Amino acid sequence: MSKYYIRTNSDRCISCKACEVHCKVKNRVPVGAKLGQIVTVGPVDKGGKPKMMNLFMPCFHCEQPWCVAACPTGAMIRRDEDGIVYVDAELCVGCKACIIACPWDIPQWDEESGRAIKCDFCRDRIDAGKKPACVTACTAHALEFVSPNETSGKVRFKYGKKLLEHQSKVKFL
DSSP states (O other), X not given: OOSOEEEEOTTTOOOOOHHHHHHHHHHTXXXXXXXXXXXXXXXXXXXXXXXXXXXXXXXXXXXXXXHHHHOSSSOEEEOTTTOOEEEOTTTOOOOOHHHHHOTTOOSEEETTTTEEEOOOTTXXXXXXXXXXXXXXXXXXXXXXXXXXXXXXXXXXHHHHHHHHHHHHHOOOO
């Protein structure tokens, strides 16, 4: 598993797409391709009311990435120290095997360069001790750059807190 994860607080996300714009600008992503994108789910029932949920979808940086296994030249690389999966553009021959292999359609085709591109969590920024561009740009502070263990702990805490609040409202006979 990757050492990092981008968590979306769907209650805060306003679908302004600043994350997408900053990603495209920082990484010089061509028109038509997206390294991370807002996906809208819904409407879902939330307490008897319909609600739309927005989730940011970057690369998952899999433990055993299909894109890495499919790449015949070794251009798709998974860093051992943190699990970040990235494309070495010098080695990419544009065969699109990584694009076909990924079940989540994460690698994208860059028509201008004739090579695959994908989210690498802005590894140059990570290496400099900064957060990815999409997280920094989020106007509603809906994106967090965390470790998978940290995010599951936050979810468990939030669920436990809601459960305690609910139990305090329940009257027993």
